[in-house]
Amino acid sequence: MPHCHTYLKKLRDHGYRITPQREMIVQIIAHCGRHMSAEEIMEKVREKTTSINIATVYRTLDLLVENGLASRFDLGNGKTAYATSEHGPHIHLVCRHCGSVTEITENDISASLDRIEDIYDFDCRPYHFSIHGLCRDCRDSMTD
Template identity: 35%
Template sequence: MSNSPLAEVLRSRGLRLTAQRQLVLEAVHSLGHATPDQVHARVAETAAGVNITTVYRALELLEELGLVTHAHLSHGAPTYHAVGEAQHVHLVCRRCGAILEVSSGVLNPLADTLTRDHGFLIDIGHVALFGLCAGCGGGDA
């Protein structure tokens, strides 16, 4: 565990790798998109003594380190996911709750217009569009 990329990032910041931080990062990777409560439930499968406050602190630190990010995909808690090489837009079905990831390129025309006309840069990692998926009557893909 001490030779992991997480350990190297933490060490470069003068922090140490704890089992809880490693478990939280692993939970985010395995779950794909997860709320802090879902991450906590996954971590508790391995380490029952880890409390929700520890999970929140670990998620905040991992986001500060650029290893995870969050988006608001519902009215509740933020949803965390691992930082990948390709940014994506979240399509969230209001009826069934399905989350579809699409390339951030679909927003390029809008992003270009907003930058050109308003000097505004979109943070693609936090973009979530709500509607109905194809299965719930949103139309054909």
């Protein structure tokens, strides 16, 4: 469920100004159920107005990430994607050899995150991160 207003309210509460550009960007990434690149987001905004610039898109996305309203994904090969936090917390296992991505569930790592929150007083949630390593196929195919 998209909550544009919640997002915008949070931004305002944090002292940021609500501009038409920010409204449109938030609307788009909140309604789109998947992750999107900055370029894609700009094109969507362009369908509504010409008054948008790629630098503004990046700046707004940074803002959302900084405030925990969106997450940034490094898709490898130099691409980055963004999604609202509603996309749900998860972890990607990325094979450093073939680039394959496996999504794992919260349960698999929940205990460790609890531990990190306790010991370091660091708020990990909601989280999105990648663990790089070797998938079974690549490990098997390497003589090492």
